[in-house]
Amino acid sequence: MRKAYLIIAILAHIFCFSQNKQILYNFTSIPQSLLVNPGADVSYKYFFGVPALSGISANFGSSSFSAYDLFADNGVDFNDKVRNVVNKSSDKDKIYTNQQLELFSGGFRIGGEESKSYISFGGYQELDFLMYVPKDIAILALDGNRDHIGKSFNLGDINLRAEVLSVFHVGFHKKMSDKLVLGGRIKLYSSGANANSTKNSGFIYTTNGTADQNIYYQYISSNLELKTSGIGAFTKDEYDGNITKDLIHNTFFNGSLGLGFDAGVTYYYRKNLQFTASIIDVGFIRHTKDIETITYKGSYEYKGVNPSFDFTNEPENVLDDFQKAIPRDTLYNKYTTWRPAKFNTSVEYSFGESRFDDGECSCKTPNERLYVNAIGAQFFAMTMPKDPFVAFTAFYKRRLFRKLELKTTYTVDSFSYKNIGLGVAGTWGKLNMYFLVDNVLAYRDIAKANSAAFQLGINFVFQDSD
Amino acid sequence: MKPADISKFATLLVLVFLSFSCSSDLDFDQIDDLKLEPIVVANLTYFNIPAKDFIDNGNENSIVFDAQDFNPFRNSLMREDLIKAEFNFEITNTINRAYKIDLVLIDAQNNTIETLSFNIPAYSGTTNILNFTEVFENQRLLNLKRLRKIGFVITMAAGPALTENSPGELKLRSAGTLNFDIEIED
Numbered sequence: 001m002r003k004a005y006l007i008i009a010i011l012a013h014i015f016c017f018s019q020n021k022q023i024l025y026n027f028t029s030i031p032q033s034l035l036v037n038p039g040a041d042v043s044y045k046y047f048f049g050v051p052a053l054s055g056i057s058a059n060f061g062s063s064s065f066s067a068y069d070l071f072a073d074n075g076v077d078f079n080d081k082v083r084n085v086v087n088k089s090s091d092k093d094k095i096y097t098n099q100q101l102e103l104f105s106g107g108f109r110i111g112g113e114e115s116k117s118y119i120s121f122g123g124y125q126e127l128d129f130l131m132y133v134p135k136d137i138a139i140l141a142l143d144g145n146r147d148h149i150g151k152s153f154n155l156g157d158i159n160l161r162a163e164v165l166s167v168f169h170v171g172f173h174k175k176m177s178d179k180l181v182l183g184g185r186i187k188l189y190s191s192g193a194n195a196n197s198t199k200n201s202g203f204i205y206t207t208n209g210t211a212d213q214n215i216y217y218q219y220i221s222s223n224l225e226l227k228t229s230g231i232g233a234f235t236k237d238e239y240d241g242n243i244t245k246d247l248i249h250n251t252f253f254n255g256s257l258g259l260g261f262d263a264g265v266t267y268y269y270r271k272n273l274q275f276t277a278s279i280i281d282v283g284f285i286r287h288t289k290d291i292e293t294i295t296y297k298g299s300y301e302y303k304g305v306n307p308s309f310d311f312t313n314e315p316e317n318v319l320d321d322f323q324k325a326i327p328r329d330t331l332y333n334k335y336t337t338w339r340p341a342k343f344n345t346s347v348e349y350s351f352g353e354s355r356f357d358d359g360e361c362s363c364k365t366p367n368e369r370l371y372v373n374a375i376g377a378q379f380f381a382m383t384m385p386k387d388p389f390v391a392f393t394a395f396y397k398r399r400l401f402r403k404l405e406l407k408t409t410y411t412v413d414s415f416s417y418k419n420i421g422l423g424v425a426g427t428w429g430k431l432n433m434y435f436l437v438d439n440v441l442a443y444r445d446i447a448k449a450n451s452a453a454f455q456l457g458i459n460f461v462f463q464d465s466d
Numbered sequence: 467m468k469p470a471d472i473s474k475f476a477t478l479l480v481l482v483f484l485s486f487s488c489s490s491d492l493d494f495d496q497i498d499d500l501k502l503e504p505i506v507v508a509n510l511t512y513f514n515i516p517a518k519d520f521i522d523n524g525n526e527n528s529i530v531f532d533a534q535d536f537n538p539f540r541n542s543l544m545r546e547d548l549i550k551a552e553f554n555f556e557i558t559n560t561i562n563r564a565y566k567i568d569l570v571l572i573d574a575q576n577n578t579i580e581t582l583s584f585n586i587p588a589y590s591g592t593t594n595i596l597n598f599t600e601v602f603e604n605q606r607l608l609n610l611k612r613l614r615k616i617g618f619v620i621t622m623a624a625g626p627a628l629t630e631n632s633p634g635e636l637k638l639r640s641a642g643t644l645n646f647d648i649e650i651e652d
Contacts, residue, residue: 070496071497072492072493078500079500145504145507146507146643214510214511215556216507216509218509305510305616307533309519319540320535447492
């Protein structure tokens with residue numbers, strides 16, 4: 001039952017966002033859009049996020065199956081469902097979740113009223129989990145090897161990473177001219193817990209033996225490695241603390257440290273034709289706290305327990321031989337992990353100048369007039385242990401009122417071919433609120449969703465006119 | 467539109483959105499039904515004794531033997547989740563003598579659990595592959611799970627004399643087929 005709760009907890013945790021924040025990207029009415037492009041064209045006199053409420057995001061994705069496929073209350077035997085899920089998955093299918101909670105954030109303009117240089121800063125907590133479907137291992141567990149003679153079960157299918165960390169960052173962006181905005185951000189990572197097993201290889205192989213061999217030729221080649229930091233203490237029998245409490249403490253005050261940066265640019269080819277690009281989380285974490293690496297490395301041909309009748313042999317133990325050939329080793333070496341780096345780029349075309357009857361006259365110079373509509377396309381890529389994750393998005397933005405903006409997105413990625421996202425961001429007075437939901441079609445039946453994500457937050461933003 | 471109206475509008479949007487959201491009935495307790503039933507094949511034992519090995523300093527050795535530690539049931543999966551084991555033996559004799567092969571299954575106290583005996587007729591000019599199957603279930607399987615050691619005793623029956631140059635060999639190949647029943651909720 002504990003395992004059941006664990007899986008439910010993982011699934012439940014998941015209802016947060018995907019690292020691809022396609023709705024937030026370049027949604028410049030939201031200060032947090034600076035987190036996905038530090039060179040976004042965001043301006044303010046100063047802003048601060050409502051602590052713990054300024055940026056809440058979560059997402060999950062499972063490229064080959066949904067919660068419904070496994071847990072539907074439809075009378076189908078659970079074991080058949082598991083088998084179906086395994087059969088329709090490949091070793092490139094993945095289960096992914098990411099959750100972020102912004103603890104504090106803020107920003108201010110530097111250098112006086114005419115200046116267009118801005119500082120922003122903040123801290124957030126992040127949880128990241130990625131596992132590829134270990135298809136061959138699942139088949140071996142479900143079927144065994146009898147019906148798969150001649151098949152090589154790939155141990156490289158075991159591929160996962162998980163991390164809980166906190167991130168503290170300071171960014172700077174400057175509107176260099178009417179055409180160009182540049183920005184960058186330095187990040188300090190503090191990893192409370194990390195598990196990493198992404199470079200496994202090896203195989204388990206059984207085939208029919210030749211006449212001068214035993215019935216089968218059986219060979220195991222294993223190159224398995226699980227690196228952990230911040231987890232070892234919890235697995236010890238003598239540990240009697242509170243895991244949640246200790247994990248939070250480690251994440252913020254006693255984590256393994258790392259450094260990274262973000263960079264971004266916005267360029268106006270014309271006033272209504274804009275290009276942007278950003279690269280996020282180019283950085284590493286050096287794992288030094290409570291580190292433990294477990295390896296199973298070696299190879300062994302299993303021939304059976306074979307007698308020798310020459311009276312001189314030492315007693316042998318074939319199972320001991322196996323354990324000597326592929327020993328479980330525990331190492332305590334520091335190691336480095338790279339953060340999943342993300343790349344975004346977009347092109348946006350705006351049209352339809354605003355004529356809002358909001359008390360402000362339309363006597364502004366054409367340069368300061370707002371456009372009502374924008375359409376465009378975005379591309380997202382993120383490094384992953386196997387192939388990179390990529391997504392294409394088409395979007396339409398519409399300003400309903402001067403300070404209420406909608407964005408709708410259509411995204412194609414490996415989780416879904418029909419991901420429609422909706423976002424709304426509004427500012428009334430100094431209060432800025434946003435609510436972004438990914439994959440809205442899936443909400444007709446969330447259990448059948450292959451991915452879902454939401455983000456929301458509340459900020460106070462002060463402009464010059466305020 | 468006043469700020470208050472916008473706020474109402476946004477709230478309405480959120481409510482409308484949430485009211486569209488729903489979920490099929492899910493039953494996470496099903497995970498308790500998870501039952502793995504893999505069928506695993508593995509080599510058991512192999513030997514190939516040339517005729518000359520039954521000659522020692524010119525004299526016939528009518529009995530050869532060996533014992534090997536073999537305790538697969540120290541593994542909890544083997545101990546608790548194995549529900550059936552089938553051993554298949556394939557024995558080929560090309561020596562002009564008959565043999566009896568005894569596999570003695572021995573427990574931790576050096577007591578014999580049981581002896582698997584195979585009588586092999588002498589080679590008569592045509593290759594004769596003999597197959598034997600032993601199935602372990604229920605009480606016989608429970609007994610087998612005490613296994614710590616296998617003794618191999620090969621007894622040669624009387625017949626035409628062997629020399630260092632006698633042709634032929636006595637070969638045994640064998641494998642086990644193991645049926646597991648692994649339940650998550652134990």
